[in-house]
Amino acid sequence: MNFKQQYVRYKSLVDEYLKECVKETKPKSVYQPIQYVLAGGGKRIRPLLVLLSCEAVGGKMRDALHASAGVEILHNFTLVHDDIMDHASSRRGRATIHTRWDENVAILVGDELLALAYRALLKTKSPHIQEITKAFTEGVVEVCEGQGYDKEFETRPNVSVQEYLLMIRKKTGKMVAVATEIGALIGNAKKKHLSALRRYGEYVGRAFQIQDDLLDIIADEKEFGKAIGGDLVEGKKTFLLLEGFRRAQGVDKMLLSRVMKNGGIPKREVPAYRRIYYRTDAIGAARRFVERDIANAKSELQRLPASNARTMLVWLTDMLLHRTY
Template sequence: MKSLANYQEAFLAYLNQQDYTLEPNGLYAPIDYILKLGGKRLRPILVLLAVESFGAKKEKALPASLAVEIFHNFSLVHDDIMDEAPLRRGKPTVHKKWDTNTGILSGDAMLIMAYQQLHDYPSSQAKQLHQLFSKTAIQICEGQQYDVEFETRNLVSETEYLQMIEYKTAVLVACALQMGAIIAEAAEESQHKIYEFGKLLGIAFQLQDDFLDAFGNPATFGKQIGGDILENKKTFLYIKAKELGNEKQKDELNRFFSVETHKNEDKIQQVKDVFEATGAKKSIQKAIEAYTHQAIKVLNSIEMEEQAKNHLLEFSDWLMTRKV
């Protein structure tokens, strides 16, 4: 993981150079708080990794990497408000530390700031970056809306769910990689392939996140375990449990997911028991592996230096085996 740590260090050094001690403090302090709250910085790392994979210097991609990270954190601030989440990376969410109005307004400012990072690229690159970024942004909003609608629907198909996580999560991973390829002036075919690699990897990442939400370690996950269950989210685990379960297990899930509660540890454990008994837990683990392998197949078809490909493979392997 040393190579990935180097990209992370380069990004964090650049992030720490940014000055968010601006006025009004009530707008900018929450932005500084969420951006410096931690996290693995996966998406900005991918921008830097991609640009060097196609033969350019990572320094050229630092503003774009910051754009991706600011946008990602903007979406988290607003998602946390919508989900009424108390914790983010083990710390109070912005709307809990301040208030909901602050979370909305500071999040709006972050969206604008993300686009500002792309202004200084050469005009032809800036146009491509803005078009890709805008397409990604609207897809993320579409994915979030699907996610909200699924909470109140009795039936969500596996296909619908996979499309939702593709839009809500995977397209930003794909965008990060293609932005690096654009900045490096990679061939158009390579840009499309690195995007596809990122999309498949992003789906695997979100499925892994769903798995960790139910079965992760609270000390390392950084969010409330069982949050999706309490919010009645129709995740891959839920969908597979409904598909694979017997009538009694399906009835149990219907009962659990018809109850609106935010403080019921018994519900979390009992639903997790159903996920295990039906084989849904094993199904999601197989799906994570399958999407990761599809991503690697696409990666292997891209023309790039073997060392660069190995760094991307290293990232894929880490994503697939990160601690629970």
């Protein structure tokens, strides 16, 4: 079985679990959108990391299945609430919850998803269950903090690349690190393997987010599942904008500073800004950042004993770097 096949097999385990895990159907206003969310697909990177981290330290993958679903449900909770806050109308090519239903439904559905995430996680049988649930909870705290910074940055004219990196460490990196940490805990990892996997998660999480910023501007609209340049239109302080601003001069600097101050541009101006990102080599800088993180992530994996799961993690890391959607 090649890596792609293994990935698909693990992914369908998670998809299956998510399809089956919610038995309730009433009230309909809550459980219809929840089924819609959980059937929404996605790459399931986070739950895969839980399963593979558990295996990579010598644990049984099946023991981590509940927790892996918990991490994925948690991720979906953040998407539902972030989409309200970002006024996003589509996600993975489908209408968002507050668009298809309404904002009240989306608030409540997000809340319930968070509870369902804990429900799945707490089915885990492990002597470390308290530590696992604590790690999960600290992940939620930091995700909220990260989203808070993200929203604050939208209306602040002066945000540094450094502040941006703090924000994405909380908003994206932390939960990826929690995914690997929880998997390792369930697999009864040695301390050094636990630390290596946590650091691996931090690198991958950061690379993932910067790659996401890149894809927002260079991806294929259909495959990406959302409108290209959405971050610019929303006035989001992405790595590209901040790094581009730092590097730009003359008219380019003036144009980028306009985005920094106004909080958004009309959609028709996206191509002009894309050209600035290329001209300032903000695109190249982002790419190099991602590549360096990916290299560091892989070298953390080398601290683990050789195993099929470790090789799968390397493959998954590469897939991440080369994804176009």
